[in-house]
Amino acid sequence: QVQLEESGGGLVQAGDSLRLSCLASDTYSFYGMGWLRQAPGKEREFVAAITWSAGITYYADSVKGRFTISRDSAKATMYLQMDSLTPEDTAVYYCGATSELPEGRTLPQYFAGANYWGKGAMVTVSS
Numbered sequence: 001q002v003q004l005e006e007s008g009g010g011l012v013q014a015g016d017s018l019r020l021s022c023l024a025s026d027t028y029s030f031y032g033m034g035w036l037r038q039a040p041g042k043e044r045e046f047v048a049a050i051t052w053s054a055g056i057t058y059y060a061d062s063v064k065g066r067f068t069i070s071r072d073s074a075k076a077t078m079y080l081q082m083d084s085l086t087p088e089d090t091a092v093y094y095c096g097a098t099s100e101l102p103e104g105r106t107l108p109q110y111f112a113g114a115n116y117w118g119k120g121a122m123v124t125v126s127s
Helices: 107-113
Strands: 004-007 010-013 018-024 032-038 043-053 058-059 067-072 077-082 091-098 121-126
Touching: 004 091, 018 032, 018 091, 032 067, 032 077, 032 107, 043 067, 043 077, 043 107, 058 067, 067 107, 091 107
Parallel strands: 010 121
Antiparallel strands: 004 018, 018 077, 032 043, 032 091, 043 058, 067 077, 091 121
16 A cells, blocks of 8 residues: 655745655556645645656646646655745645546546545645
8 A cells, every 4th residue: 555645844924935745655656646735614626746757747727836846756755845825825735646547637637536645734824
């Protein structure tokens, strides 16, 4: 069973930066990895994703230009660099990984159905 572990969450002020990491116990079967987030009282939403082999990236419009997703295959780790944070970014951030992508679907469309999930990392942005 693949395990994912997030780290790097915390409390920051608006305008600050934060980097989340997600360490995978095994990436052999991965097609892609990414992040969803869930703010208090809201549904979980897609943030960013990356294909593990080619490194193709996808972003939600709300974070495009501020967040950067990357991966280090040798370290089996994915990162989310978050800059220019706002209070609207406050949420629990979940790391996920999928070993497949159904035909006709894009990674952002399918990612909520990913195989593996971490327990989440809390990010709080104060105004």
